[in-house]
Amino acid sequence: MTSEQQRVVVIGGGLAGLRLAARLGARDGARTEVTVLGEESHVPYNRVLLAEVLAGRYAPEVTALPDPGPALRRGVRAVRVDRADRTVHCDDGSTEQYDALVLATGSNAVLPPLRGLFEPMGRELPDGVHAFRTMDDCLALTAAVAAGSGVRAVVIGGGLLGVSAARALAERGAQVVLAQQGERLMERQLDADASALLHAHLTTLGIEIHTGCRVRGLTTKARGAGGRRVTGVEFADGYRLDADVVVLACGVRPRTGLALAAGLDVRTGIVVDDRLRTSDPRIHAIGDCAEHAGRVYGLAGPALEQADALAEQLGATTGGAAPGYTGTRALTRLTLGTAAGTATAPGGPGPLDLAAFGETTPLPGDDVVRLADATRRTYRKVVVRGDRLVGGVLLGELSTVGALARSWEDAESLTDLFHLLTDDGGS
Template sequence: MVVIGGGLAGLRCAARLTAGGAAAVTVLGEEPHAPYNRVLLAEILAGRYAAEVTALPDPGPVLRRGVRAVRVDRADRTVHCDDGAVLGYDTLVLATGSNPVLPPLRGLFEPDGRALPEGVHAFRTMDDCLALSAAVRPGLRAVVIGGGLLGVSAARALAARGAQVVLAQQAQRLMERQLDAPASALLGAHLTALGIEIHTECRVRGLTKTADPRAGAGTRVTGVELADGYRLDAELVVLACGVRPRTGLARAAGLEVRGGIVVDDRLRTSDPRIHAIGDCAEHDGRVYGLAGPALEQADALAASLTGTGGPAGAYTGTRALTRLTLTPGGEGSRDGEGSPGGGGSLDLAAFGEPTPLPGDDVIRLADATRRTYRQVVVRGDRLVGGVLLGELSTVGALARSWEDGAALTDFSHLLTDDGGS
């Protein structure tokens, strides 16, 4: 068995298979670093964790680091690598992850079309994180393009390092996929209290640059141009515009690819000897792009391949819950209230469909004193989504009700800590 991808999903699947001696497994990891938890990169950038803290369990000799798969030959059932190695397989798992989206900005690339100007960084890999960490300094002017989960995490991490941060978001509100309008406004207030300048409903048109003598014939970024003509000075620009599944290998091999590599309930691609899991996989029309579903898919695939899943062990999808803690100061720094206006930590959780449809019931509890906000959406007699900021004591019970999909007979307990009494 060959697994292409040394991230969370690929290593989890390999570990499950090798634990019982079910298969001889080789994992190809493109990055030279020891395996790490990508979810914690913002904490490294913020200076709270050393890179070593994010390390995943050592997979041992099954992992070949710094080796990139360049071609899959389905007829011969072989994987060709950039170091010249050719690996045969009985079963192939694609866990190739995703690439950062690089928006079509004027001046984004150097004349050779490959390199980014000095001072412009994506934020996806350990190398990206270490390069950003080396570049940031107190007082540096930084612009983060993208106000989703990744952009918000990057902005608060740079602010924690003392940078002057501007967050530019094209959509109407921050984290529009996870948060409703009131929750997004509270998040914006919290980030503003950290000194982050926020621009929403603004489209970035291009970058301004100047010749950089330190980069030979290269250039260095000096600013960000918005579509309305406004210019933001910038010594550092972070591209946090989302991710796109890495499907090139699959597409070149003739597998079915839509938004991601299409898989069935056994996580099989259009070639039954090839499976796909994690950020690159599309199941039932959905690409998750989150750690939780990636791990669940890895477990489901391992169970399916070893025959331990049984007929009912098919993967039927993941109900993903997003959690984020924004901590402006040192590790563990809190103000006790999770107050957006107080400059302390802010805990956030969102699940399902937090924005109601016509006919849905909405239960909302907002505490102006503690600056907390909770809202759940009920459709018929079932909980379909919710968002909580500032206080997450009820998130466990809410998530269980949502995941179970059971009919609700009493709504009073959904938001209160005391069961509605």
């Protein structure tokens, strides 16, 4: 490295961290030396595709991200940031010095306070209990449902993650129960009508769904070599359900431990400004761990946009200012396939595509337009405020989602809403 090179250290080998490294290498390879510290030993992978791996649609290697080359140090965990010396200390005893440090530490699965989840003073999950966040989680779940026919699986959590996991387990042939504490599935993204359609679709896949249902604890038994194995779940009303596998899909929480220990400003996530700087201007944060303008996105699209914006910022340090990051208008998309054996059954359910964006719950004075086709099992709803599209939900047919999303993202004045809503509008 020459004295004129900028040393950039990225903590986190996921989608955001590797996108940033690739952008910096392509743009400023001669002026920037990038080191990425990746905690996982796996080849970097696209976390968005884990449900497809669990469902058996993709092999794990299909999820691999582009090879980052020697910039990535795999299986190395950053344990401390020394801001005074501008040094990152790693669990293998090595150190990395930086001119700019980027925290792309992502998020952790939320482990709910369930009775029986941990033993006193213990932190080991019982055998058969899994989060669904990493490739290791995915591979462990795959092995669990492949161990025999008729595996009984309970998924706790009916958000995007829980719905994806339940569908994938059903495709693997498991007997799946989905327990959601809220009143409806995917309540953060879908309105009541869309959620009801999703509920009906999952039921046709053989998934048993309980909403408004809180899980109080787990039942376990000792196993021969020590430790415990899950045997079931217990609901708040006292009802008990046998289970061979329990999936904790109760959301995620930004990983902020390094930032807190380093004295950075942390709220829900690591607070950043429009240049994606933390309270220390030499340290930046992007992706699931970052909080910009009071919002933590937790989605791939915003993480990639933040990585691109930061690459422009860091690349402009010697050549003028780059435009700042002003936020992302995120769209959620999900495809729910068919359970094992149903794809070829006459009249069996086909895949269900869904998309949601913006504000799907109208405010007083908003206009709402709905188009529903019971025969085709399609549903479209948009929320209009004045002459602007502010949100929408589509299920079953997404041919118009591109046109609607562009109108929403660009805050265009609406001239022909029906054209946008119909198939012709999405062409």
